[in-house]
Amino acid sequence: MSDTESLEGWVPAIGHGVTLEEVVERAFDYRGNVTVVKADGTRLEGYVFNRNRDVAVPFVQVFDRAGAGPLDIPYADIRTILFTGKDTAAGNSYAAWLRAKEASQQRLGTPLPPGA
Amino acid sequence: MSVPLSQMWAVASYVIRQRLAGRTRYPLVLMLEPLFRCNLACAGCGKIQYPAQILKKHLTVEQCLGAVDECGAPVVSIPGGEPLMYPEIGRLVSELVARKKYVYLCTNALLLKERLTAGVFEPSKYLSFSIHMDGLRAEHDEAVCREGVYDEAVEAIREALRRGFRVTTNTTLFDGANPLRTREFFDAMMDLGVEGMMISPGYSYAKAPDQEHFLRRQRANELFSRILADPKRRWKFNQSPLFLQFLMGTRDFECTPWGNPTYNIFGWQRPCYLLQEGYAATFKELLETTRWERYGKKSGNEKCRDCMVHCGYEPTAVNHTFASWRGFRDTVTATVTGRL
Ligand code: SF4
Ligand code: SF4
Numbered sequence: 001m002s003d004t005e006s007l008e009g010w011v012p013a014i015g016h017g018v019t020l021e022e023v024v025e026r027a028f029d030y031r032g033n034v035t036v037v038k039a040d041g042t043r044l045e046g047y048v049f050n051r052n053r054d055v056a057v058p059f060v061q062v063f064d065r066a067g068a069g070p071l072d073i074p075y076a077d078i079r080t081i082l083f084t085g086k087d088t089a090a091g092n093s094y095a096a097w098l099r100a101k102e103a104s105q106q107r108l109g110t111p112l113p114p115g116a
Numbered sequence: 117m118s119v120p121l122s123q124m125w126a127v128a129s130y131v132i133r134q135r136l137a138g139r140t141r142y143p144l145v146l147m148l149e150p151l152f153r154c155n156l157a158c159a160g161c162g163k164i165q166y167p168a169q170i171l172k173k174h175l176t177v178e179q180c181l182g183a184v185d186e187c188g189a190p191v192v193s194i195p196g197g198e199p200l201m202y203p204e205i206g207r208l209v210s211e212l213v214a215r216k217k218y219v220y221l222c223t224n225a226l227l228l229k230e231r232l233t234a235g236v237f238e239p240s241k242y243l244s245f246s247i248h249m250d251g252l253r254a255e256h257d258e259a260v261c262r263e264g265v266y267d268e269a270v271e272a273i274r275e276a277l278r279r280g281f282r283v284t285t286n287t288t289l290f291d292g293a294n295p296l297r298t299r300e301f302f303d304a305m306m307d308l309g310v311e312g313m314m315i316s317p318g319y320s321y322a323k324a325p326d327q328e329h330f331l332r333r334q335r336a337n338e339l340f341s342r343i344l345a346d347p348k349r350r351w352k353f354n355q356s357p358l359f360l361q362f363l364m365g366t367r368d369f370e371c372t373p374w375g376n377p378t379y380n381i382f383g384w385q386r387p388c389y390l391l392q393e394g395y396a397a398t399f400k401e402l403l404e405t406t407r408w409e410r411y412g413k414k415s416g417n418e419k420c421r422d423c424m425v426h427c428g429y430e431p432t433a434v435n436h437t438f439a440s441w442r443g444f445r446d447t448v449t450a451t452v453t454g455r456l
């Protein structure tokens with residue numbers, strides 16, 4: 001992904017060029033709420049803050065919209081994840097900021113009046 | 117160096133105990149983040165970009181103390197978010213002081229004067245306010261995206277010193293920083309009377325060919341060599357002189373990511389304070405299940421290639437001090453002579 005591209009609004013269809021594992025990874029990196037659509041059709045809106053694939057029953061961990069949790073959801077119970085919430089990091093990537101910061105420090109490299 | 121003797125001794129005896137016990141991975145500083153909320157919105161800050169329900173959450177004091185006891189590090193750093201917005205910051209700090217932990221409360225200082233006036237804290241050798249200062253007025257206000265913050269922080273530093281608190285500063289320097297202005301900034305902080313300063317390069321991560329990584333490190337070494345060349349005797353740094361030598365490129369270290377473990381509302385962060393690659397439920401799980409070989413310069417991990425940040429390399433410097441007579445001698449020499 002580029003610095004500025006956001007997944008906000010993404011509705012991935014698992015199996016159509018994207019795996020559940022890939023979608024979970026993206027949801028884990030996403031700085032906004034998502035909607036987890038479970039295999040039984042129920043939905044949970046919240047923030048995916050963790051996932052663990054290196055265990056017998058891989059799971060994701062979520063704080064729901066009200067902040068309750070952590071709620072553990074096995075991968076096997078997930079049909080897909082929708083990127084429904086606002087991406088709080090959109091347009092504000094670290095790489096973009098670092099470039100701006102280095103440019104501004106170079107600008108400040110020119111002499112300033114004493115006490116500035 | 118300005119770290120008080122009692123603190124040096126606490127860290128030294130802890131490291132020696134770990135080594136005698138045959139432990140190869142042990143923490144030195146717990147990075148305890150009770151909340152992500154902040155009263156500033158500095159551009160590029162990765163700590164505050166969360167949905168509202170996450171920003172509203174915070175750890176309980178009991179959760180914080182559980183993490184402190186579990187990890188056992190002699191030093192606890194409380195960054196954030198802004199820890200002075202944590203409703204129970206007074207109780208948390210007094211509990212940590214009662215446990216004889218050396219606490220660095222890292223704050224942008226906007227609320228410090230008010231909290232001091234309200235009597236939230238008691239001066240103690242165990243408590244130091246570590247004030248975020250990214251340079252003189254122009255640089256700092258630009259870094260935090262708000263005018264007037266430098267002046268408010270200076271006023272808060274004066275007030276804290278007047279009330280008998282330990283005060284240090286923490287400064288992040290990026291490629292392009294002006295060495296002369298940075299040296300003037302060190303003078304200004306020492307004039308204020310702070311106990312010591314902590315500096316670190318900012319974290320940088322770029323997918324790039326080997327040559328570009330090498331150049332970035334070389335530029336960082338040049339910057340710190342110019343800033344710290346012929347250091348003034350009056351400059352006091354609240355960190356290992358070996359780490360400063362590493363920044364200047366006169367010493368090479370590998371990262372010790374487990375040295376400064378991070379605990380927050382999500383759990384124990386893997387693998388370090390900078391990267392969020394997952395969370396463990398317990399400190400033991402963090403130590404035992406993190407694939408440490410994937411991190412640090414030698415691993416070839418792109419995210420670690422340019423990193424020279426204090427949370428990964430200062431623990432290496434401290435360990436190096438106690439790993440050999442040579443490391444110990446070098447630290448003592450730099451501390452006594454003030455030469456880097
Ligand atoms: S003061 Fe610190 S935590 Fe707050 S926005 Fe700035 S960098 Fe982030
Ligand atoms: S090199 Fe830097 S980014 Fe990599 S693990 Fe160490 S501290 Fe973290």
